[in-house]
Amino acid sequence: MRYCQETGTLARVDQLTDTVYSFTIEAPQIASLAQCGQFVHVLCEPFMLRRPLSIAGFDKEAGTVRIVFEVRGKGTAWMAALKEGDAITLNGPLGHGFPLLDPDKKAVLVGGGIGTPPMMPIARHYGQNATAISGFKTASAVILQEDFEAFGVRTVLCTDDGTAGQKGFTTDALETVLTEGAADVVYTCGPKVMMKRVAAVAKAHGVPCYISMEERMGCGVGACFGCACKTKTKDGGTTMTRVCLNGPVFDANEIDWEG
Amino acid sequence: MADMRVNIAGVEFKNPVIAASGTFGYGLEYNEFYPASRLGGVVCKAVTLEERLGNPGPRIAETPAGMLNSVGLQNPGVDIFIKRYLPLLRRQDVAVIANVAGHSLDDYVATTAKVSDAGVDMVELNISCPNVKEGGMSFGTSCESVEAITAAVRAVCKCPLMVKLTPNVTSIAEIAKAAEAGGADAVSLINTITGMRIDIRTRRPILKNNIGGLSGPAVLPVAVRMVRDVYKAVSIPIIGMGGISTEEDAVEMMLAGAAAVQVGSATFHDPYASIKIIEGLQAFADSQRLSSITELTGAVQEW
Ligand SMILES: Cc1cc2nc3c(=O)[nH]c(=O)nc-3n(C[C@H](O)[C@H](O)[C@H](O)COP(=O)(O)OP(=O)(O)OC[C@H]3O[C@@H](n4cnc5c(N)ncnc54)[C@H](O)[C@@H]3O)c2cc1C
Ligand SMILES: Cc1cc2nc3c(=O)[nH]c(=O)nc-3n(C[C@H](O)[C@H](O)[C@H](O)COP(=O)(O)O)c2cc1C
Ligand code: FES
Numbered sequence: 024m025r026y027c028q029e030t031g032t033l034a035r036v037d038q039l040t041d042t043v044y045s046f047t048i049e050a051p052q053i054a055s056l057a058q059c060g061q062f063v064h065v066l067c068e069p070f071m072l073r074r075p076l077s078i079a080g081f082d083k084e085a086g087t088v089r090i091v092f093e094v095r096g097k098g099t100a101w102m103a104a105l106k107e108g109d110a111i112t113l114n115g116p117l118g119h120g121f122p123l124l125d126p127d128k129k130a131v132l133v134g135g136g137i138g139t140p141p142m143m144p145i146a147r148h149y150g151q152n153a154t155a156i157s158g159f160k161t162a163s164a165v166i167l168q169e170d171f172e173a174f175g176v177r178t179v180l181c182t183d184d185g186t187a188g189q190k191g192f193t194t195d196a197l198e199t200v201l202t203e204g205a206a207d208v209v210y211t212c213g214p215k216v217m218m219k220r221v222a223a224v225a226k227a228h229g230v231p232c233y234i235s236m237e238e239r240m241g242c243g244v245g246a247c248f249g250c251a252c253k254t255k256t257k258d259g260g261t262t263m264t265r266v267c268l269n270g271p272v273f274d275a276n277e278i279d280w281e282g
Numbered sequence: 283m284a285d286m287r288v289n290i291a292g293v294e295f296k297n298p299v300i301a302a303s304g305t306f307g308y309g310l311e312y313n314e315f316y317p318a319s320r321l322g323g324v325v326c327k328a329v330t331l332e333e334r335l336g337n338p339g340p341r342i343a344e345t346p347a348g349m350l351n352s353v354g355l356q357n358p359g360v361d362i363f364i365k366r367y368l369p370l371l372r373r374q375d376v377a378v379i380a381n382v383a384g385h386s387l388d389d390y391v392a393t394t395a396k397v398s399d400a401g402v403d404m405v406e407l408n409i410s411c412p413n414v415k416e417g418g419m420s421f422g423t424s425c426e427s428v429e430a431i432t433a434a435v436r437a438v439c440k441c442p443l444m445v446k447l448t449p450n451v452t453s454i455a456e457i458a459k460a461a462e463a464g465g466a467d468a469v470s471l472i473n474t475i476t477g478m479r480i481d482i483r484t485r486r487p488i489l490k491n492n493i494g495g496l497s498g499p500a501v502l503p504v505a506v507r508m509v510r511d512v513y514k515a516v517s518i519p520i521i522g523m524g525g526i527s528t529e530e531d532a533v534e535m536m537l538a539g540a541a542a543v544q545v546g547s548a549t550f551h552d553p554y555a556s557i558k559i560i561e562g563l564q565a566f567a568d569s570q571r572l573s574s575i576t577e578l579t580g581a582v583q584e585w
Binding site for chain 1: 304305306307311312314315327335336338339340341342343344345347348349351353356357498499547549550551552553554
């Protein structure tokens with residue numbers, strides 16, 4: 024079995040900011056199968072479509088998975104009203120995750136806003152060999168910095184307005200980090216414009232870069248072609264690739280950023 | 283226990299619940315949840331003569347009690363379908379229906395000839411896709427073209443031919459009659475109803491294609507009414523779909539005139555939707571002391 028549907032229990036709810044919630048869910052089957060960078064498809068009972076959310080952490084022994092999400096629309100607002108002890112139904116773990124090197128390699132993680140959560144399981148893998156660059160609009164939107172520190176990761180915090188950490192973009196911080204010391208791999212998740220620039224900086228430094236793409240989804244399992252994004256083919260053409268099945272993680276070189 | 287088997291145009295289905303085209307891939311993606319052999323049948327994603335990349339994204343939008351899609355027939359082309367996907371699906375004990383689409387009459391004929399030679403139980407002629415600029419739905423909206431394309435495809439199709447009708451017409455009953463006159467062995471309906479959603483903040487349509495096709499619970503009453511109209515107009519069997527997500531919905535569709543049903547978008551909400559419908563139909567038929575599920579077909583008593 025690669026994935027399944029599981030109705031778990033919401034073991035722990037933490038509200039991280041005005042609009043961002045962290046759920047720890049007892050879902051032992053999904054936890055046992057989960058890998059870095061995969062996602063779950065969350066049933067929002069009153070609504071037709073499930074919401075895809077990255078796996079922000081998993082504990083195979085405790086049988087839990089963690090998701091961290093921002094309230095954007097109706098489905099995530101419904102989720103935010105759930106309470107500890109409530110049931111929550113997930114399909115997962117879905118998609119292909121981040122390829123991991125040996126933990127003694129040097130990794131740089133670049134998370135933008137609500138793209139930060141999927142960086143966490145990677146941070147745990149590399150521990151002190153990882154640098155986690157996180158970017159947010161402003162101090163009140165900052166999340167997960169203590170979690171990264173708990174893994175022994177070096178953190179670099181950026182805000183657009185300079186109210187926390189350094190003022191400026193994650194891509195500038197990445198440029199500095201890669202100039203200061205060699206890295207073996209870059210991982211990123213966040214707004215598409217940010218990921219595009221992260222990919223360009225990594226490429227300029229000759230470092231492989233993996234990104235996590237976002238598309239609206241129907242089935243989540245490769246059956247509807249609803250989630251396709253534009254990718255490059257080996258012969259220099261372009262094609263449409265299912266994010267839920269072949270992604271959400273792609274080698275940055277595969278993405279056609281104009282698509 | 284009521285007999286759940288249905289026979290449509292000579293094709294045997296072990297139960298009347300079939301996965302709808304475009305929502306169940308090539309019948310294998312849901313194998314992690316349950317084997318496709320639990321279903322009465324599987325309709326594959328539309329195939330075309332050549333590879334199609336479909337429309338740019340976003341291709342999916344949620345709606346009240348439903349969804350819009352503008353996938354636009356993305357598929358690897360009929361040859362790869364036959365080589366890579368069909369043999370895997372054939373290995374499952376389930377009726378296999380190929381859904382055929384195209385740009386031109388010649389495309390439809392050539393693609394149907396290939397899939398029916400390769401061996402499928404039935405061909406569903408998709409002249410009702412709202413998401414492509416040429417071909418697709420434009421073949422399905424006039425009686426003359428429906429009759430002509432059905433007849434041309436019928437001549438090369440070695441298995442029973444079912445024509446899938448679009449609801450985006452003035453009289454679906456007239457279109458169904460044209461399909462029957464062209465030699466269709468069955469009709470299926472409804473494909474999606476064209477619709478649009480707009481993001482009020484960006485003032486942009488959510489779908490990159492601007493418009494898409496509506497499916498899901500929102501369309502059920504429209505589909506039930508159309509199945510009823512078609513049932514009164516033709517004597518070939520009908521497979522009903524559109525918004526079915528529970529066994530009650532399936533019973534309604536059968537009472538209106540459907541010999542079997544297809545389940546589409548409901549599978550996105552709950553991957554087990556079809557399985558629950560099959561079990562629920564059996565329980566309903568038993569509670570009504572039916573000897574066969576076929577007794578439901580067309581049995582509504584209109585006022
Ligand atoms: C692989 C993947 C991983 C993700 N991981 C996270 C995460 O860890 N944390 C987080 O906060 N968000 C994540 N997202 C984005 C999240 O899925 C959307 O913010 C969420 O679906 C919006 O739902 P809603 O009910 O708030 O909005 P509504 O507007 O009510 O949603 C309507 C429909 O559109 C879809 N939709 C709307 N916006 C998006 C979007 N940006 N991406 C995909 N579908 C969308 C919804 O799923 C739903 O089907 C991820 C998206 C993908 C594809
Ligand atoms: C994402 C998606 C893709 C679809 N693709 C096809 C297709 O390729 N061919 C086709 O005949 N119908 C296609 N349909 C239409 C369905 O087969 C069905 O007619 C319609 O969705 C109504 O049923 P439902 O309400 O149960 O989903 C598609 C529907 C959806 C939601
Ligand atoms: S969401 Fe259905 S194929 Fe990806």
